[in-house]
Amino acid sequence: LPTGSHAPRLKENEVESISRFLTENGMSADPIWLVEAHRRGLSLAMAKTVYDQNRERYEGFSRKLRQPAEITGAALFNAFMLDCERHLRNRGYQAI
């Protein structure tokens, strides 16, 4: 069987894809909260929509914060999750 970098990789699941997307955009994702949100309807497509709709808010928020990068990342993730909650609520899903 091939080993190391040649070994076949498992395809990432949707929560992992959302997490990677958020990390690429400077957020520190909490996997437990993401799993919970996914269970209640959050998809990668929805995460991208919410992010795009609020991009300016996150950029402004990020500029405003005078915190270490990890705390800023966690704070951005919190803001993102609350936006997801609003989005899901408007679409008739139960609150996260």
Place this chain on the structure above:
Amino acid sequence: MNRKESYINDKRRVSYLSSVYYRISHRKSVLIEGGYGAGKTRFLQLIQPKKLKAVWVESLFNVHEMLSAILRDLDYEARASYRKSPGYLKLICALSHFFLLIDEANDLDRRVWPYLKRIIDAGVPIVLAGLPKVRTFLASEHPDILSRLKTLTLYPIEVEDFILQYKDFEPEAIEQIYASVKGDMRKFEEILTDCREKAKELNHAFVGVNLVLSLLSESEQIQP
């Protein structure tokens, strides 16, 4: 308690309160379920109908103490006693100008439930509040009681309501606190108090998001 002072303008809670008033005015009972810190106790404190006296029942009491305590609250002389409990139950079932409020219903002794059923059936409304496990317990052990109750599930208040309520906090600051407590409103209020105290120490008239994040990271409430 002044309703305006203590009540956050949350549409779901307003609707629940109307539903509770409707039920108890029709001599029917209600179960309010919610997780830790969802605001069950505060919600119960808001139930103050004009025509019915509220009698708070301690859920840790055994059945004899409970029956006598209800009667004492209604100005009867009653001493908890095994022998007198049947008479007390009969008297409670015959009265009609009050309703019972039972918080922490998850603490109720399982032997109390059949007595509560008799009281419900006599037309004395009971408003119970407890963790979701109360409903699970009733569904398996006393489906007949559960069928007599309307269940209202209390979710934590939405962040927008808090933003409107706490004008001395930056909206983003409230969001960060709200997100970090994950629905525990007791913890939410504790953090609000800590932040206000810190802002006072620093002579800030307004609680900003950076101050909140610093406090949350100190208390490990926010973690990367």
